[in-house]
Amino acid sequence: xxxxxxxxxxxxxxxxxxxxxxxxxxxxxxxxxxxxxxxxxxxxxxxxxxxxxxxxxxxxxxxxxxxxxxxxxxxxxxxxxxxxxxxxxxxxxxxxxxxxxxxxxxxxxxxxxxxxxxxxxxxxxxxxxxxxxxxxxxxxxxxxxxxxxxxxxxxxxxxxxxxxxxxxxxxxxxxxxxxxxxxxxxxxxxxxxxxxxxxxxxxxxxxxxxxxxxxxxxxxxxxxxxxxxxxxxxxxxxxxxxxxxxxxxxxxxxxxxxxxxxxxxxxxxxxxxxxxxxxxxxxxxxxxxxxxxxxxxxxxxxxxxxxxxxxxxxxxxxxxxxxxxxxxxxxxxxxxx
Numbered sequence: 001x002x003x004x005x006x007x008x009x010x011x012x013x014x015x016x017x018x019x020x021x022x023x024x025x026x027x028x029x030x031x032x033x034x035x036x037x038x039x040x041x042x043x044x045x046x047x048x049x050x051x052x053x054x055x056x057x058x059x060x061x062x063x064x065x066x067x068x069x070x071x072x073x074x075x076x077x078x079x080x081x082x083x084x085x086x087x088x089x090x091x092x093x094x095x096x097x098x099x100x101x102x103x104x105x106x107x108x109x110x111x112x113x114x115x116x117x118x119x120x121x122x123x124x125x126x127x128x129x130x131x132x133x134x135x136x137x138x139x140x141x142x143x144x145x146x147x148x149x150x151x152x153x154x155x156x157x158x159x160x161x162x163x164x165x166x167x168x169x170x171x172x173x174x175x176x177x178x179x180x181x182x183x184x185x186x187x188x189x190x191x192x193x194x195x196x197x198x199x200x201x202x203x204x205x206x207x208x209x210x211x212x213x214x215x216x217x218x219x220x221x222x223x224x225x226x227x228x229x230x231x232x233x234x235x236x237x238x239x240x241x242x243x244x245x246x247x248x249x250x251x252x253x254x255x256x257x258x259x260x261x262x263x264x265x266x267x268x269x270x271x272x273x274x275x276x277x278x279x280x281x282x283x284x285x286x287x288x289x290x291x292x293x294x295x296x297x298x299x300x301x302x303x304x305x306x307x308x309x310x311x312x313x314x315x316x317x318x319x320x321x322x323x324x325x326x327x328x329x330x331x332x333x334x335x336x337x
Contacts, residue, residue: 042259
């Protein structure tokens, strides 16, 4: 498409719930062990919401940090996009609730649902509004709270997920300063429902019948094979599109689904362990929040140097997947227009 402007990345931020659930805590719920979980997932602990915490409170905290880092007020935001598959309610959207809580009175707000690919889809969506000139400053939040949708007696799923939110502020800049080098997004119908979260409701003629809640269901083997197939493919296609190779990338930031998946796909596309960003050990699979949370954690720990080129890859339910190459230069805003 014709780019009238470029995209500048002003900040990244994250927010995690206060409650920590370690693998040892899960031993009380079903037959498992810390060693069993860590060996198969790379996860030692995860955070889950409690008390008054929610998708909205996590989003709000992440958004405030992102705006502060970007040195923007809520009134300067033109668009709020929230990527989530686990909103507090079906409507109003989390984005509209967040708009009100922030006091972002000049913003347009909406949610998108692409599960664990949500943050990638959100960045691509936001970019189109900036490239066209329609909006200048966009707040993107990825948030999921799967702890409300987990059968805590089902080991295969309960060990994986954690709650969290991650945010970024994207702004308009000159076309030659564009920090989104390129992207690809894809989807394919999961007709077998290998990864799904239902929304059980009651029809008119059965409204008096009792219903049990729906929980996350996953065919782990099928999702593992899906990830190992699509991630190398989308990365290779994106590298070809950009006339780059993985040697041109400083860091690989994949969706934090499972450490075994991260290690396997990194090896297949040629990234050494020192170039792979992972924080799944301490937060679990945070779905749409996982990529920004991993970036923030790596920056805070000095694992990512600035400036650098990052390859971001998401994959998840839908099935959905996508990749973006960005230039990370969060220590300097550059010239906005």
